Structures are given as structure tokens and as C-alpha cells.
Amino acid sequence: MPTDASVGVDISALERGAVVKQSFADGRVLARVGGGTRFEDLHAAFPRHRVRCVPTSDRITVAGALAACAHSSAGYFADSVKAFTLLTVQGEAIECSADAQGRGRLLFDVVPGSFGALGVTTFFDILLEPIEAEQLFGVHAEYAAPQLEDGFFAALDAVKDDPRFDEGLGGVIYGNRGRTLILADARLAPGYAAEKNRQALLTDDDVEGHAFSQGLANRFPRFAEATVSKTYPRGIVRWAPWYGFQFYQRGYDRAPEVLGGKGLKSALARLLGVDARVPVAHQGWFFPRNLTRQVMDVYFEVLDDFPGIEKQVEQQDIVLLGPCPYPAHSLGRTESDVGVLTSSYSLATLPPARQATIIQFFARVSQQLYAKLPQTRVSLCKQVHCDRELLRRMHRPWLDLILPLKAELDPKQLLTSRHLELLLGP
Numbered sequence: 001m002p003t004d005a006s007v008g009v010d011i012s013a014l015e016r017g018a019v020v021k022q023s024f025a026d027g028r029v030l031a032r033v034g035g036g037t038r039f040e041d042l043h044a045a046f047p048r049h050r051v052r053c054v055p056t057s058d059r060i061t062v063a064g065a066l067a068a069c070a071h072s073s074a075g076y077f078a079d080s081v082k083a084f085t086l087l088t089v090q091g092e093a094i095e096c097s098a099d100a101q102g103r104g105r106l107l108f109d110v111v112p113g114s115f116g117a118l119g120v121t122t123f124f125d126i127l128l129e130p131i132e133a134e135q136l137f138g139v140h141a142e143y144a145a146p147q148l149e150d151g152f153f154a155a156l157d158a159v160k161d162d163p164r165f166d167e168g169l170g171g172v173i174y175g176n177r178g179r180t181l182i183l184a185d186a187r188l189a190p191g192y193a194a195e196k197n198r199q200a201l202l203t204d205d206d207v208e209g210h211a212f213s214q215g216l217a218n219r220f221p222r223f224a225e226a227t228v229s230k231t232y233p234r235g236i237v238r239w240a241p242w243y244g245f246q247f248y249q250r251g252y253d254r255a256p257e258v259l260g261g262k263g264l265k266s267a268l269a270r271l272l273g274v275d276a277r278v279p280v281a282h283q284g285w286f287f288p289r290n291l292t293r294q295v296m297d298v299y300f301e302v303l304d305d306f307p308g309i310e311k312q313v314e315q316q317d318i319v320l321l322g323p324c325p326y327p328a329h330s331l332g333r334t335e336s337d338v339g340v341l342t343s344s345y346s347l348a349t350l351p352p353a354r355q356a357t358i359i360q361f362f363a364r365v366s367q368q369l370y371a372k373l374p375q376t377r378v379s380l381c382k383q384v385h386c387d388r389e390l391l392r393r394m395h396r397p398w399l400d401l402i403l404p405l406k407a408e409l410d411p412k413q414l415l416t417s418r419h420l421e422l423l424l425g426p
């Protein structure tokens with residue numbers, strides 16, 4: 001989004017589409033993809049292939065996902081990007097890849113997580129792996145308990161270290177140290193008897209239905225907790241079609257148009273107080289995996305000081321990822337595993353003072369985490385409620401990495417955005 005005194009760069013005209021650049025004997029394909037291509041476009045072009053680790057909505061573009069160094073619950077999207085073209089404000093097209101020399105090599109590493117600060121990415125070579133349209137994944141409820149206990153952290157570590165669960169994993173904690181759940185994901189063998197078992201939530205193709213569920217969960221946050229815990233008792237395995245599994249949050253991108261629409265269902269939802277904007281306070285934090293327990297202790301200690309707001313929890317989840325090779329990622333390049341905490345509190349129907357309390361809570365979490373566990377970073381992508389001065393202090397290494405490159409590629413500092421202004425502005 002442009003800042004007040006600037007001109008927006010409309011990247012919607014970037015090429016949307018994908019063609020085969022190279023095919024491999026094992027069925028993988030290197031696709032040449034335009035920067036405006038959304039994951040849903042990529043799927044339309046290659047219905048029998050997939051990108052391994054993607055963000056959870058298929059309306060995100062490949063360029064946006066790389067700019068944010070997006071991750072799934074299994075790994076980093078950038079790992080599938082083998083080359084890209086960076087168009088600088090000076091009109092130079094820099095080919096970036098692992099095989100490039102000089103700047104092209106450096107930028108190949110630095111652009112993931114640079115949020116458009118260095119130029120516009122126009123074309124990508126993305127590695128796609130073959131997948132049958134009928135491929136199902138199993139969502140395993142490996143652990144569930146009525147309260148947060150040591151067992152949660154032990155189970156989270158166990159699923160991360162279990163090679164079966166290479167499609168993703170995550171832990172969910174409701175309320176203030178309340179109900180917990182650990183889901184871990186694996187491919188199901190061909191011939192799996194789906195008809196005898198039940199499907200995982202939000203993984204079918206009724207995206208309009210998902211938008212309603214997400215709207216209701218936003219209006220009545222306890223509804224999400226009740227539904228999820230009933231659906232995933234400990235030990236159950238639910239199946240999911242691979243596409244619906246990978247993009248299970250597609251409903252969010254459709255929510256404003258669906259919930260704000262003209263139909264009877266939308267009108268009823270509005271009557272129930274569902275807000276088509278699905279307003280949430282949303283924040284994410286990255287940390288070394290071995291600090292997961294301490295991070296959650298600090299998080300809940302802060303929550304103790306804000307009694308009552310835990311009723312607004314829509315999501316508090318933890319994902320564990322492998323080491324991060326991208327220096328502009330929120331946590332920088334790491335040798336060891338990475339933990340991610342993402343938190344969303346519903347702001348629907350709350351009076352402004354109550355909304356402000358929740359936003360204060362998010363700001364305080366960032367502040368306390370950084371004070372007590374200085375290796376922690378608020379996510380560069382999900383940082384909107386973080387104090388600006390703290391954000392810049394915490395992300396000094398990101399600034400030190402990006403600023404010299406920006407001075408070279410964009411000497412007049414023409415490229416900016418509201419987001420970059422927070423980090424780079426005066």
C-alpha cells in the first residue's frame with residue numbers, strides 16, 4: 001500500500017500464468033511463473049503438481065509469498081523458488097539464482113523477506129512436485145488435553161521429530177493455558193477408505209461455507225474452540241484432499257465478498273452480528289525452537305495481566321520449522337530449528353476500549369518477549385500491533401542487511417510502502 005505522499009506501483013498487471021521450463025524424469029517440473037500468479041492460477045495451470053510449502057490461502061501471489069518469506073506448517077515457500085528476476089527502480093532486470101554470480105547470487109538469498117524493498121520480482125522458476133488429484137492427507141490428532149501441561153510441549157517436539165509427519169504439524173492452545181491440541185500431517189496411502197472416515201475441517205471445496213464458518217468463529221470465538229476440540233479428540237485421524245489441506249484458509253480471502261453479499265445466508269449472518277471484515281488483532285512471533293516453552297510462559301504471563309480477553313481467542317498456534325536459510329527472514333538465517341507463534345483475537349462486536357486492551361496485550365507480548373528472550377522476533381509480516389521503536393530495534397539486523405542494498409538498487413529511495421515506512425522511515 002502506498003504511503004500518503006507517494007505513488008503506488010500497480011503490480012496487478014504483472015504476468016499471471018505458468019509454463020513448463022524443464023521437466024525431470026521423476027515427474028517434477030520447473031515452471032516459469034509470472035510474478036502476478038496466484039497459487040490458484042498455478043494450480044489451474046498444473047493441476048497434477050503442487051508447490052511443497054505454501055501459505056494457507058490460494059489467492060496469495062507467488063511474488064507476495066516470496067516477499068514475505070512465507071512458510072507453511074512444514075517449511076519455507078522460498079525453498080521451491082529456484083530463480084527469479086528482480087526489476088529495480090533503475091530499470092535493471094537482475095537474474096537471481098543459486099548459480100548466479102555477484103549481486104544475482106546475493107539477492108537470491110536476500111529477496112525472500114525483503115517485502116518489496118529492493119525491487120519488483122517479475123518472473124520466477126518454481127519447482128513443482130507431481131501429485132495425484134485424488135491424493136489425500138491424514139490430519140492426526142496426536143495429543144489433546146483440557147489444559148496446557150508439559151505433555152503438550154513433549155508431544156509437539158515428538159511430532160516435529162517424527163519423519164512420518166512431513167506435511168506439517170502444529171499445536172493449538174485455547175484461552176489462557178486452556179484446551180490444547182496437536183495436529184500432525186502425513187500423506188495417506190492410495191486406497192485409503194475415506195468413506196469410512198471423516199474429513200478434516202475446512203478442507204472441502206465449499207469455500208463459501210468456510211467463509212461463513214470463519215465469520216461465525218469470529219463473532220463467537222468460543223464456537224471455534226468447541227468445534228475444533230469436538231472434531232479432533234486425541235487419537236483420531238481425519239482425511240483431507242491435498243489442495244483443500246494446503247489452502248484451508250481460502251475462506252478468509254473470500255469472507256468480505258461472501259459475508260457482505262446479498263443472499264439470505266449473508267443477511268442472516270449479519271443479523272447474528274457477523275462482521276464481513278472478520279476483524280481480528282493478529283500477530284506472529286518467531287523464536288529458536290528450543291525456547292518454545294519459555295516463549296509460551298512469557299506469553300501467558302502477559303495474558304494473566306489482561307483478564308477476560310482470553311474469551312476472544314480465535315487462534316493461538318505454534319508451528320515448528322527447520323532451520324531458516326534466508327537472512328531477511330524475521331529471525332534471520334538460523335542454524336537450528338525455528339518456532340512460530342501466531343495469535344488472533346476476535347475484535348468483532350467489542351467496544352473500542354476493549355479492542356484497545358487486546359491491542360495493548362499484543363504490544364506488551366512483543367515487548368516482554370524481547371526483554372526476557374532477546375532472540376525472539378515479532379514477525380515482519382504480522383507486526384501491526386508492535387510498538388514502532390521496538391520493531392525497529394528488534395529488527396536492526398534486517399535493516400543492516402537491507403539498507404546498503406537498497407542504497408545501491410534504489411538510491412533515491414523511491415520504493416516504499418506503509419509497511420516499509422515503519423521499518424525504514426525516519
Ligand SMILES: Cc1cc2nc3c(=O)[nH]c(=O)nc-3n(C[C@H](O)[C@H](O)[C@H](O)COP(=O)(O)OP(=O)(O)OC[C@H]3O[C@@H](n4cnc5c(N)ncnc54)[C@H](O)[C@@H]3O)c2cc1C
Pocket residue numbers: 011014035054055056057059060061062063064065067068069070071072115116117119120121122249250252253381417419
Ligand atoms: C488468508 C491468509 C493466509 C495467510 N497464510 C499465511 C501462511 O500460512 N504463512 C505465511 O507465511 N503467510 C501467510 N499469510 C501472509 C501472506 O503470505 C503475506 O501477507 C503475503 O505477502 C501476501 O502476498 P500478496 O500476494 O497478497 O501480496 P500483497 O499483500 O499485495 O503484498 C505483500 C508484500 O509483498 C510485496 N510484493 C508483492 N508483490 C511483489 C512483487 N511482484 N515484487 C516485490 N514485492 C512484492 C509487497 O510490497 C508487500 O510487501 C497469509 C495471508 C492471508 C491473507
